[in-house]
Amino acid sequence: MLDDSTENLSIDLPKMDSYWMPFTGNRYFKENPRVIHRAKGMYCWSHDGRKMLDMVAGLWCCNAGHCDPRIVKAIQDQAADLDYAMAFQLGHPKAFELASKLTDLAPDGIDHAFFVNSGSEAVDTAMKMTLAYHRIRGQGERTRFIGRERGYHGVGFGGISVGGMSPNRKMFGAMLPGVDHLPHTHNLEHNAFSRGLPSWGEHLADELENIIALHDPSNIAGVIVEPIAGSAGVLLPPQGYLKKIREICTKHGIMLIFDEVICAFGRTGDAFAAKRFDVTPDIMTTAKGLTSGTVPMGAVLTKGDIYDTFMTGPDGAIEFFHGYTYSGHPLAAAAACATLDVYAEDDLFNRALSLEDRFADALHSLKDEPYVIDVRNYGLIGAVELTPIEGQPTARAMSIFRECYDKGLIIRTTGDTVAFSPPLIVKESQIEQTVEIIRAILRSI
Ligand SMILES: Cc1ncc(COP(=O)(O)O)c(C=O)c1O
Numbered sequence: 001m002l003d004d005s006t007e008n009l010s011i012d013l014p015k016m017d018s019y020w021m022p023f024t025g026n027r028y029f030k031e032n033p034r035v036i037h038r039a040k041g042m043y044c045w046s047h048d049g050r051k052m053l054d055m056v057a058g059l060w061c062c063n064a065g066h067c068d069p070r071i072v073k074a075i076q077d078q079a080a081d082l083d084y085a086m087a088f089q090l091g092h093p094k095a096f097e098l099a100s101k102l103t104d105l106a107p108d109g110i111d112h113a114f115f116v117n118s119g120s121e122a123v124d125t126a127m128k129m130t131l132a133y134h135r136i137r138g139q140g141e142r143t144r145f146i147g148r149e150r151g152y153h154g155v156g157f158g159g160i161s162v163g164g165m166s167p168n169r170k171m172f173g174a175m176l177p178g179v180d181h182l183p184h185t186h187n188l189e190h191n192a193f194s195r196g197l198p199s200w201g202e203h204l205a206d207e208l209e210n211i212i213a214l215h216d217p218s219n220i221a222g223v224i225v226e227p228i229a230g231s232a233g234v235l236l237p238p239q240g241y242l243k244k245i246r247e248i249c250t251k252h253g254i255m256l257i258f259d260e261v262i263c264a265f266g267r268t269g270d271a272f273a274a275k276r277f278d279v280t281p282d283i284m285t286t287a288k289g290l291t292s293g294t295v296p297m298g299a300v301l302t303k304g305d306i307y308d309t310f311m312t313g314p315d316g317a318i319e320f321f322h323g324y325t326y327s328g329h330p331l332a333a334a335a336a337c338a339t340l341d342v343y344a345e346d347d348l349f350n351r352a353l354s355l356e357d358r359f360a361d362a363l364h365s366l367k368d369e370p371y372v373i374d375v376r377n378y379g380l381i382g383a384v385e386l387t388p389i390e391g392q393p394t395a396r397a398m399s400i401f402r403e404c405y406d407k408g409l410i411i412r413t414t415g416d417t418v419a420f421s422p423p424l425i426v427k428e429s430q431i432e433q434t435v436e437i438i439r440a441i442l443r444s445i
Contacts, residue, residue, distance in 0.1 A: 010049030011037050034405060039066035042423055042430055044410065052405070055434050056412045057423045060230055060262045061293030064342045065423040071294055074338030078331050087327045094337060095328030101340050102290075102299055105271040107280040112307040114300040114320075115328035119261035120154025122285035122298035123224070127158040128322055129283065129306065130222040130255045136309050139253075142221040143178055146211055150184040152231035153224060153259050153285075162224050165232055180211050182225070186235045188385075192374045193367055194236070195360050201238030208248045217252035222283075227273035230262035233417035234376050234383035242279045249282075255306075256281040261298070265289030266343060266424045268379035269353030276379070282306060292339045297332035348424040352380045358428050362435040363420070369442040371396060380424060384438065385417045396445075403441045409434060 016030045035047035042065055044052045057063055064071065078094065085092040099113040114129070116122050127145060134142035147153065147162030154160075160169050161176035164184065169175065183204055191198035212220055227242060229235040249256040258281040263273035266289065270276035274284060283306065287298030310319040326332070343349060360377040366384055367375055374385040389395045397413035404411050411434075412419045418438065422430070 009038060009045045009051075011035075011047050013047055041065045041067075042426060050408055052408050052410050053430055053433065054410045055420050055422045055426075055430075056410055057289075057421050058293040059288070059412070060267070060421045061288035063265050063267065063289040063424050064292040064339055064346075064348065065425040066293075068292065068339075068342055070342050070345075071292060071335055071338045074334045075294060075331055078334030082330045084330060087325060087329075088323060092328075092330055092333075094330055094333035098299075098328070098333045098336050098340075101337060102301065105340065106284070106301050107272065107274050109280060109303050110274075110284060110301045111304045112302050114302070115324075115333070116287075116298040116300065117296045117324055117326050117329070117332075118154065118298050119259075119285065119287035120156040120159050121324065122261065122287055122300050123153040123162075123257075123259060124156040124158040125300045125322060126224070126257050126259075126283045126285050127162070127222065129300065129302065129320070130257065132320065133255065133306050133309055134221055136312065139218070141219055142254075144180065144215055144220045145176070145178070146180050146182060146208065146220065146223045148182040148184055148225050148229070150186065150229055150232035150235060151181075151224070151226055151259075152229065153226075154261070178219075180215065182211065182223075183207055184229070184232070184235060185238055185241060186233075188374055191236075191238070193364065194376065195364065196378055197236050197239045199239055202240035202244060204238065205241045205244035205248065208245060212248070212252055212254070217254065220252065220254050222255035222257055223249050224257040224259055226259045226261075227263045227277060227279075228268065228378060228381060230381065230419070230421070231414060233385065233414045234378075234381055234419050236376055236378055237277070242277050246279045246281070255283060257283045257285065259285045261285055261287045262381070262421070265292075265339075266349040266352045266379075267381050267421060269356055270349055270379075271343075290339065291332055291335040292342070294339070295329070295332040295335040297329070297336055299336075343424075346425070352424045355380060355426065355428070355431070359431055362431045365435060366439060366442070369439055370445075371442060380422055380426070382420045383417050386442075388416045399445065400438070400441055403445075404437060407437050407441075409437050411438075 036044045038045040044054050102113045103111045145162050149164035151164040153163045161179045164181050190200035264286045268276045282303050284301040291297050363382045364375050371386040376383045386396050397416045401413045
């Protein structure tokens with residue numbers, strides 16, 4: 001097994017033609033390959049043998065760091081014991097164990113878990129649950145959803161419909177009907193360089209009342225938001241905003257879905273953003289950190305009332321015509337159980353919370369560097385927004401991504417924002433090192 005001190009490891013590049021890579025400039029990549037073949041803790045190793053500091057936790061998912069031996073062993077043991085058991089009408093122990101562990105961690109009242117394979121599937125599942133829930137209760141006319149501009153809810157048709165990132169929607173036709181969007185909460189004029197949650201903007205939640213009035217509450221099934229929008233560039237909810245959204249949904253009998261695919265499992269310094277913000281939705285979607293990125297898995301967590309509403313009809317009848325061959329897959333469930341144990345044993349959620357100030361200090365020290373127009377932080381999620389190069393949006397951040405990579409640092413960019421979401425095991429010195437690399441690049445470009 002590698003340790004942090006391992007330096008030079010290189011591999012021959014694979015043949016690359018056949019792989020159509022997701023969300024990637026395929027032609028550029030294949031001419032300028034960046035292939036990762038090993039990982040351990042905070043580090044990954046590239047094909048040309050370089051050791052890279054991973055300040056994005058894979059893709060906001062490896063919250064326990066890479067290849068934690070306890071998680072690796074749980075997956076290996078599970079693969080040897082039970083590879084797969086039919087997911088419909090049969091069960092296996094780890095899925096039940098995981099549902100209990102997860103709901104123990106969830107906010108009070110959220111006490112059931114439905115397993116899926118990804119964040120996108122979690123979102124579509126939550127939307128279908130919401131529609132069916134209203135219908136079972138005799139309110140089948142509640143079919144509309146309200147998402148938010150600049151929201152990211154994965155790439156299923158449900159997710160792109162409620163999502164608000166235009167490139168992800170542009171090519172794909174009419175999507176789901178009956179979807180409206182709240183305004184996003186990002187405002188540089190009022191909130192640039194806020195530490196933590198910005199103080200301006202609670203009133204942006206009032207727009208929900210206007211949208212509801214336009215469509216009439218009786219037609220609205222659910223509202224879905226990320227507590228902190230991650231993929232669109234770490235957009236923070238203004239203080240009081242989420243509470244207000246909760247109050248408005250409750251008042252009108254509308255389901256509130258928090259998409260916690262990024263926020264859950266310590267990213268905000270608690271098990272769920274819902275807990276840190278003290279706002280409990282009706283449904284939460286999760287994935288990524290659930291298995292610390294080791295095996296694909298997501299979970300939709302719901303209030304007991306939702307589960308109970310479905311548990312009617314003839315004995316033995318299927319209550320929810322939905323599920324995946326790999327819902328609660330044994331390897332994923334074993335990985336998730338072990339991951340939750342690692343989070344608890346190593347107290348990683350509190351570790352993230354205790355690093356929040358240090359992380360904020362480091363990021364905000366970039367305030368006066370060239371091109372920096374905003375710095376945002378919360379828990380162990382952070383972003384530095386840059387002025388775009390005129391006529392070339394995204395180019396500045398992308399050039400920083402490439403320079404970082406060449407200097408042994410993995411970051412994430414979206415638009416002209418550079419985002420950070422390190423594994424919760426990150427050391428203060430690694431945060432400092434990251435910021436100094438970014439500072440040097442900003443001064444040199
Ligand atoms: C908030 C949110 N929802 C859903 C998704 C989709 O997850 P996946 O890529 O696992 O389908 C993501 C992925 O980044 C996400 O950030």
